[in-house]
Amino acid sequence: MSISDPIENGLKGGWLHIDASTLQVSRHFEADVVIVGTGAGGGVAADILTQAGLKVIMIEAGALKSSKDFDMEERTAYPNLYQQAASMKTADKGISIFQGRTVGGATTINWTTSIRTPEPTLDFWAKEKSVVGLDTQSLAPWFDTMEQQLNISTWLYEPNRNNGALLEGCNKLGWQSTVIKRNVKGCWNTGYCGMGCPVNAKQSMLVTTIPSALDAGAQLISRAKVMQIEHSEGKVTGLKAQVVNTNFEPRGTTLTFSAKHYILSAGAIHTPALLMRSNTPDPFELLGRTFLHPSLLSGGIYDEQIKGHSGAPQSIYSDEFVWRDGASGDLGYKLEVAPVHPVLVASKTLGYGQSHAELMKNFNRMQVVIALIRDGFNEQCPGGQVRLTDSGFALDYPLTDGFWQGAKRAFLSMAELQFAAGAKQVRPMTEGLPQLNSWAEAKAEIETADLGLLRTVVASAHVMGGCPMGEDRLISMVNSEGSSHYLENLSVMDGSVFPTSLGANPQLSIYALVARNASLLAQRLKPVVG
Numbered sequence: 001m002s003i004s005d006p007i008e009n010g011l012k013g014g015w016l017h018i019d020a021s022t023l024q025v026s027r028h029f030e031a032d033v034v035i036v037g038t039g040a041g042g043g044v045a046a047d048i049l050t051q052a053g054l055k056v057i058m059i060e061a062g063a064l065k066s067s068k069d070f071d072m073e074e075r076t077a078y079p080n081l082y083q084q085a086a087s088m089k090t091a092d093k094g095i096s097i098f099q100g101r102t103v104g105g106a107t108t109i110n111w112t113t114s115i116r117t118p119e120p121t122l123d124f125w126a127k128e129k130s131v132v133g134l135d136t137q138s139l140a141p142w143f144d145t146m147e148q149q150l151n152i153s154t155w156l157y158e159p160n161r162n163n164g165a166l167l168e169g170c171n172k173l174g175w176q177s178t179v180i181k182r183n184v185k186g187c188w189n190t191g192y193c194g195m196g197c198p199v200n201a202k203q204s205m206l207v208t209t210i211p212s213a214l215d216a217g218a219q220l221i222s223r224a225k226v227m228q229i230e231h232s233e234g235k236v237t238g239l240k241a242q243v244v245n246t247n248f249e250p251r252g253t254t255l256t257f258s259a260k261h262y263i264l265s266a267g268a269i270h271t272p273a274l275l276m277r278s279n280t281p282d283p284f285e286l287l288g289r290t291f292l293h294p295s296l297l298s299g300g301i302y303d304e305q306i307k308g309h310s311g312a313p314q315s316i317y318s319d320e321f322v323w324r325d326g327a328s329g330d331l332g333y334k335l336e337v338a339p340v341h342p343v344l345v346a347s348k349t350l351g352y353g354q355s356h357a358e359l360m361k362n363f364n365r366m367q368v369v370i371a372l373i374r375d376g377f378n379e380q381c382p383g384g385q386v387r388l389t390d391s392g393f394a395l396d397y398p399l400t401d402g403f404w405q406g407a408k409r410a411f412l413s414m415a416e417l418q419f420a421a422g423a424k425q426v427r428p429m430t431e432g433l434p435q436l437n438s439w440a441e442a443k444a445e446i447e448t449a450d451l452g453l454l455r456t457v458v459a460s461a462h463v464m465g466g467c468p469m470g471e472d473r474l475i476s477m478v479n480s481e482g483s484s485h486y487l488e489n490l491s492v493m494d495g496s497v498f499p500t501s502l503g504a505n506p507q508l509s510i511y512a513l514v515a516r517n518a519s520l521l522a523q524r525l526k527p528v529v530g
């Protein structure tokens, strides 16, 4: 079956796209609205503002790729499509972080799990974080709109065995479980979502909102990294971007942009880092407080073939433990599974030499459960802090005693679940624990385990926060519509505005919130530009 390539077709049809790496001389661009970043936030904002009749330019540090470039190989996907070739870490190397760097941002490479913002999170924001107008009821129409646009619906097919074991364990133990909704249309169930969808089934920004905006006349400039926001007297006056080459190294050519309005959608970490680098006002030093859902991993070895690389990566989750002690209570964690691909597994598991070879020998019989810890709700796990360095930025993320206590509970839950689902051995991804052969053994060993920094594997694919929203300037940088408290023609529309983590996978929350805020902004800007 031939695969239609909307990017190739659009470019042939005359889309306004410049691959900045090909530019020999510096240039200036003007628009009504300039958007930095083309991920979940930037894609939705660009589409809505363009459809409203505004001249929009999208600037993206990553490259424009299409399905013909997605070869299902980790060795090409990570350097081409991920920040720091998928090897980004916190400053102390304690947490591995995955983030996208490509047109479509992380939506091009994510695992398609689509979950509405949990009600306890929205309630917490309203009560503790001065967020207004974002309750479940008022957000519902925006969720409905985005679910329709991105074909988000419950995955009706049998889960792969990796997810199936999660379901089986939950059923045996009487734990809550949910079949996941996914943003796919005509999915081939390959299981390679993390390397870019080779058949354009994933309804990421790359094949939905960005083509829609480009069809309507928006312009895309890829391989251009915005370095500076110029501002004076409470207004943004321009942006400066550095052209990068195909290896994402600066080429020395500069692009400048001016617009009536500017939107930052560079994602958590990069939006706050850009604001910090540009010395924009931050009187209460709020920029950069980042949340990661720091996640623990547990490997189960089964007699049967699991083949966790094949089939929809995530189709079942369990919320049994997320809100057990209330939003501000003891750390809760969501249970999901992670796709099992060789480089991902080799770099996020334990040991070296013989012991690592043993682990990898069981690759196809390995099932991997992850526990995503809900951070930012209390001092047990308050989040991290972005800081600028000579070469860019670093993220400090202290893992507290409270976190390690939560991690221990999470390892216990994962081991119990995996044995209930038929695992023969369980290997919590932490040094110092033996291979565990029964739930009784696991319970005793994990309870006394010495978890800690660099001994225990901690990873994250959910980067949030850094530019919090709310009405109280003492605790927020933008208001509940995403407008800057300090620069009148600046908005932030991405996952950086979350004042805590979500306790759920972030993409759908960003889509809905940005759909709402970009629509409100379009109403404000339209009369001005006529």
Ligand SMILES: Cc1cc2nc3c(=O)[nH]c(=O)nc-3n(C[C@H](O)[C@H](O)[C@H](O)COP(=O)(O)OP(=O)(O)OC[C@H]3O[C@@H](n4cnc5c(N)ncnc54)[C@H](O)[C@@H]3O)c2cc1C
Pocket (backbone or CB within 6 Å): 036, 037, 038, 039, 040, 041, 042, 059, 060, 061, 062, 098, 099, 100, 101, 102, 103, 104, 105, 106, 107, 109, 110, 111, 112, 113, 114, 115, 194, 224, 225, 226, 227, 265, 266, 267, 268, 270, 271, 274, 314, 461, 462, 463, 493, 494, 495, 496, 505, 506, 507, 508, 510
């Ligand atoms: C491997 C992986 C799997 C995931 N799976 C899921 C999932 O199943 N479900 C889910 O809900 N979420 C998932 N996520 C997370 C989700 O995709 C992100 O939370 C979401 O895409 C974030 O949207 P954003 O707009 O904040 O930023 P991003 O989507 O990260 O987009 C930001 C964009 O800005 C660009 N940029 C950054 N700095 C600059 C600059 N200075 N100049 C120009 N451009 C810049 C970046 O290159 C990037 O393309 C996953 C993420 C990863 C990495």
